[in-house]
Amino acid sequence: MQEAGINQKDDTVRLVRWLSEHPKIQRRLCESEFESTPEECIEMIEMLEKNSFYDMIFILLIKNSHDLIINEAISKMVTEKITNEWERIGTEQMCRDIKERIRDEIKLNEIRGDKMF
Incomplete structure (x- = not known):
């Protein structure tokens, strides 16, 4: 360590x-x-x-990421990576993962009180 x-x-x-x-x-x-x-x-x-x-x-x-070209490149890359992961783990697992991520974000939002900083 x-x-x-x-x-x-x-x-x-x-x-x-x-x-x-x-x-x-x-x-x-x-x-x-x-x-x-x-x-x-x-x-x-x-x-x-x-x-x-x-x-x-x-x-x-x-x-x-505010630059339109950079933003579009990042967006396309993320979409491609998500698609690859979706194919790898299957639709049911992807749906579970998405719902879990949304729930986690809801909890974090409640903890933060809608404030990022």
Whole structure:
């Protein structure tokens, strides 16, 4: 367990160093006023992937999900993944999973009191 903490710390230091060497990417990832075009997103994904910063790819996509092209790409990808899972587990299980997920979200919404933060 301690080794995992050390590795995470090393990864964090490595990420911070890398971002300081790539200020344009840092701004596009961290600052809300800096938006990225879909082409820039592809470029940044490739750079993040090359450096094994996979979790930052998710952050980049979520931050830029308001872009119509990015949003459509994410939506299509999610639909394809759901379809693949549906075929794998079958209709009955998928329906159970969907209902369970909705129930979980209802409970979370009640706990949060309709507030996200």
